[in-house]
Amino acid sequence: MRRRALLTTLASGSALLAGCAAGDPTGTDPRTDTDTSTPGGTEPSPTEPTGAPDEVVELDGNALFGASVVDLETADRTYALSPMRFRTETGAEVRMRFDATATAEHPARLVASIQNVDEYPEQFDLDWLPPFGRPSSEPPREHHERLMGAGLRDEGSLVLAPTPNHDLVNDPPAVERDADGHWRLAGGIDRWLPETLTLDVGEAVRGEYAVVGHPEGSGRPTGVYEFLRPGDAADASVTVWQTSAPGPDGESRFAGESVPSIGGDGEAGLGWYHTADASSGAYLRPETERADLPAGITFQFVNHTREELGCGHWYVYKLHDGEWFDLGPYVRTAECRMVPPAGTKSWTLHAYRGGGSLPPENGRAYPFLGGGRYAVSVGYGDESSSSTAMIELTGDPIEIVPTDDVTSDRDGSTVVVTHPEWREGGDEAATLTLTRADSAGETLISEQVMRRRFRSLRNTLAFVEDGVEAVRLRTTERAAHGSIGYDGSTRRFRVDGQAYELSASGME
Template identity: 80%
Template sequence: MRRRALLATLASGTALLAGCSASDPTETDTNQSTPDGTESNSTPDEVVRLDGNQLWGASIVDLETVDRTYALSPMRYRTEDGAEVRMRFDATATADSPARLIASIQNTDKYPEQFDLDWFPPFGRSTSEPPREHHERLMGAGLRDQGSLVLAPTENHDLVDDPPEVERDADGIWRLAGETDRWLPETITLDAGEAVRGEYAVVGHPEGSGRPTGVYEFLRAGDDNDTSITVWETDAPGPDEESRFAGESVPSLAGDEGDDGDDDAGGVTWFHEADESTAAYLWPETEKTDLPAGITFQFVNHTREALGCGHWYVYKLHDGEWFDLGPYVRTADCRMVPPAGTKSWTLHAYGGGGSLPPEDGRAYPFLGGGRYAVSVGYGDESSSSAAMVELTGDPIEIVPTEDVASERDGSTVTLTNPEWSEDGEDAVTLTLTRADSAEETLIREQVMRRWHRGLRNTLAFVEEDVEEVRLRTLERYAHGPIGYDGSTRRVRVDGQAYELSASGME
């Protein structure tokens, strides 16, 4: 082991592996345990320094040899037994040398620990799995092939005496010159606070060709967040497939016009308008399917910035206008997607009142056939990204909830919610009548959402000879159809205008 000799070189100022000999003001966890259990305020020289804005995200380089960008993530991870690994790119690939990354592994425990390096990339698992697309699952562990990336230790490594040779092939890709092998020991024992450090050449398999785009994963034991290097074309980071809706013009989504009211001012990046230059986009699993269905949408970030704040919405296109299907209650938290990151969400859509198990995403019952859009609040040169899907199925009917009781007296129908009590403090009565005009239009899919259940239950009993429908319910069920500030609302549904009024609301 050459660790002590190399550390002496590092201390003398080797530029490539220079660390920080004093506490790093950009780090929040610089205190390290000493072997006697006391705390030290210095960070070991051999620990790879990560700037504050790099702790969450990816380390990214554009290769000078081929049209490829490499994004390494995460840049730091910890394990339950006290190991902390840090890594980042230190140089890109040129005609003279391959892309290089530097990494350190440190024992953050108060006692000496032995670590099995096989599960600590890049110190173990030096060869990646075959590349996969963002939306594909990792198919198996240890399936390495000619398309894999290899992290080959260089001579600037604490744990390696005889590093492998690398060479540049005719297509500009740096590759391992010989066979893949175990270059590092199987285990290492580190004292409390001790760290080792190493440099790696990021190269291809010796028998490979080209550099396919995709996600190259280096497996970690018991961890769903494997270390990965994501590869995309530098000049063409966008999707490589054409949308079935390509060339179509669609209206803007509600609230997504620019500040000057111009629909083209950058409100939404649509998947069907994206091209190879689109660095951030929303990819749909399918763009046409039959109801019921679970459709996954995945936002892809091929930029160098964390993008947010992401929240998901669903719309339906009706008579040349998008109608918002919720969610109608939206949290104010800011959700971010880091560089080279993705975020997936599943729309569970079905026509009736049953349900699909929403393991993720959100369930949307009572959707009829038609064109839908899913939007998320992530975008590069826009505030959000969206994609469309055509759902094939029958139109839905407006039907009441199962818990409402009804009785009719002439042209008036009276409905009662089982939770309603005449003496209840929050008891209200919603009354629906026909009107000559309305300020807004709702579609059936909106009426059938839980938010509008008061309107749903009254409309479901409208017949030609019914002039008035009264619903005795609770105040919280009236807020959706009436709002919080008023007692009357006029809406148009299926071409007919209605007035909905409430009595008893405070």
């Protein structure tokens, strides 16, 4: 039985910007509307072996969180190789990068090294250790498609064919250029390298590979060519896109529409999906642009540029009367998340009308959303501050109702609402009073009022009806501050065309 090495991407403290992290968001706390995302976990960078031999491949730039990218001279294609550096649990460190692009004289070439960085000699199983094992990729898939594992000898695969400049190969395969300009393997796919390799401490071997197509293939389809099968702990891949047209190949259902700016940035600065075209190197694509509530919609950001793009945090907005309204998260962490060349990041919006339950770990819960147009934005963008996509959710409007834990008592024109955490004379006790007003400079929508942050607004507005002149909410300072802020004791706002004033008492 062959031993499969567990691949883990190396962490390098110097490879990341200060205060930045490369992990995916993990969630939003629905109790506080706080982005609880944390940087992706990576192991500390181990001590570099002393006296590293000349065979070790040198890497420029961010070897951990980047890609090696070349534009082919023989075809309208760009290749992006990632990762450039990884390590196995048994102490093998692999480094690789493109050394030359494809020309009329030779195919694209990559150089790679494998080094024993453990404290004792080790024998390494090369079968699933690209590029020293697994010479043929899976057939290409689109970014949003799952790897299906169609086989190692598929006609649509890419092949890493060792060249004469390889420490472990005596009889390298021949390659040839076909009529459409693509380089291919001239013969069949074979085992050109040994099954195992034993290295002393610090010892390394080096190899050069031609990146060519399957001998029976045709053209060079765009997509992600992966060199590991489903379920492996890490992946080595070559992502291929059309150099002159790296953008999406479909048209948005909102194409041609004009939308207002978000936060004053202007439409041009947000990289809207509905204005993206084939020349757009980076874009945010929703899996669907229209859905019935409740719905779970996944958004995927794609980076077909040569640069790392960031910083990535996700936001949700609703369009109401020609203006976008922020639905959170309202508390955001400061770390910066980046997407490397050929990289993607996905995020799922779980939208539903009721309170519902928490979504899966890969999602974000947004309860109390009514029908209408929404925008999801993320802080990755090419020549812009972020990327944004619109969706249409169909469903009934949201009604403002109180939380289940409050009690109410009406005395004439006044309604007194009590939160269960309120204690008369308690240190944290506070009272909010809601009355109608003649004017207000701020507008809120029902979807905002029903968010956890504004529960004090929710628990006063829900009791406004004919004959009620004031609603008095007995609550805690913490809940009161979420609705009225920390800089004053009053707030004026408008909901559904009516202006209100909210005033606080008993707060320090």
